[in-house]
Amino acid sequence: MKKKLRQSQDKPQTKLRVQSRRTRLMKLFAEGKTVRQAAKQLKAEGYQAASRTTVGADLQALAREAPGLRSEVASAISRKRAPELCFVPAYQDGGCDE
Numbered sequence: 001m002k003k004k005l006r007q008s009q010d011k012p013q014t015k016l017r018v019q020s021r022r023t024r025l026m027k028l029f030a031e032g033k034t035v036r037q038a039a040k041q042l043k044a045e046g047y048q049a050a051s052r053t054t055v056g057a058d059l060q061a062l063a064r065e066a067p068g069l070r071s072e073v074a075s076a077i078s079r080k081r082a083p084e085l086c087f088v089p090a091y092q093d094g095g096c097d098e
Contacts (some may be wrong), residue, residue, distance in 0.1 A: 021047050022058050026089075035059070062089060 021042065028038040035055050042050035066089050 017048060018058075021050065021054075022062060025055060025058050026062065029089075 024042065024045070024047065025038055028041055033041065035052055039050050039052045039055045042055070069089075
């Protein structure tokens, strides 16, 4: 018998904190930070649950969301105005393998 996947029952505040952390994480990787450096920076900025493990899990989640983000960005961009623009997640040194 197959088990049904349970939907996340996180509180809205938790979802907002995770979303905020992931947004900041994307910016840190765009700046060329490693997983270790990003985790350290997040801790210094006061983000909760900013360990290397959490950062790695966030990277995996972002990688799963990347195709959707690509299509979202693509639909918002007029190729006529920005033909050379493309969306590529920036993971320095392979991202979460550190």
